[in-house]
Amino acid sequence: MNICKKTRYIEVDLDYPEPEAISEAAAVIRNGGTVAFPTETVYGLGANGLDPVAVEGIYAAKGRPRRNPLILHVASIEQARLLVKVWTPLAERLAASFWPGPLTLILPRAAVVPEIVTAGLDNVALRMPAHPVALALIERSGVPIAAPSANASGRPSPTLAEHVRADLDSLIDLVLDGGPAVVGVESTILALNGECPLLLRPGGVTREALERVVGTVRLHETARPGAAVGDAELDGGAAPCPGTMFRHYAPRAEALVVTGDSGDQIDKVRDYLTAHPDRRVALLATVEAAPVYLRMMRGDAAWAVPAAPIHMEVVGSRSRPEDVASNIFGALRNCDQAGAEVILMEAIPLSGLGLAVMNRLYRAAANRTI
Ligand code: TXA
Ligand code: MG
16 A cells, blocks of 8 residues: 655653643544554554554554554553453453553453454453553543554664654654653563463563562563564464564664673674674674773774774663663664664673563574574
């Protein structure tokens, strides 16, 4: 489908989202249009989740495969209850603990949920975002808002309105610009339709935090960093997360995960630069290793390499995965803009938000490592 729209951009104040801006965006939603809006995780591309034609507009703008279902965003637990067959005690406990926030719950869907939202599945994904603009927009629209991340399908998720513009300008109706999305990785997706809560996608709520509330949470095979892409249907009988079957978060450059501790990583990066002097290499570096890379880039004799990295993004400390999470998607886009052919991305430990970070980096790299 060919779309050509005049996309409007409105800046909103986070502490006090202007009622006019929200009303205007809500009117677009109610009229069947598409609105990109900030959430605490990443920007979403929203449409009326009860209107199949409006939802069609999301798939078209993103170029998203129709087999990949959407999350319905709600402004209250009461609104969530109307969208599922049974709102279970477990769902209630999780929502009470983590909503509003970066947790998406998967439950058997109610008949009011259009098929296009769930891509024909019997389950629906629900989340109440912890962002004043998102909540105000859902409340004002009076309908659940279907919203994937507001990037072109396959690209890194947008954490700034500028990223949305780069991917979707002239394809959507409106962008509410609320500044940077602070968490930086998408919500954790937890399936509650099986016997035991099953984590389908690690995200803004850590597995450790979930387990403190509900006990053991199993990790779906495809949620593990480095799991093969395309095997989402292997976990016999368990709810698959269709999105995990598709190439994701991909920068234009070839991305490679650099494994090991900080010392190993520095050695591997130096070896790579030495072996590939003809390539334009950018780095996603931790605070720990960045000073060494800076010396390479400055041509320090002790760290001489035949061709220095052309660009470096310092994403945070290995011991502060929440900082790394908030920076990775923007950093990947910046490396592309700097003209990188290859992006070497330092791995961080898997605890806390590190699991979500590494899940995204492995996907961006299509599991390639050095
Ligand atoms: O933080 C987030 O979750 C962001 C913000 C905008 O809320 N949204 C987001 O949506 O990341 P999206 O579409 O980029 O990723 C949603 C994932 C997809 O992998 C999709 O396959 C999966 O959720 N999903 C949606 N509905 C599902 C369902 N009924 N069963 C299983 N997986 C589902
Ligand atoms: Mg997405």
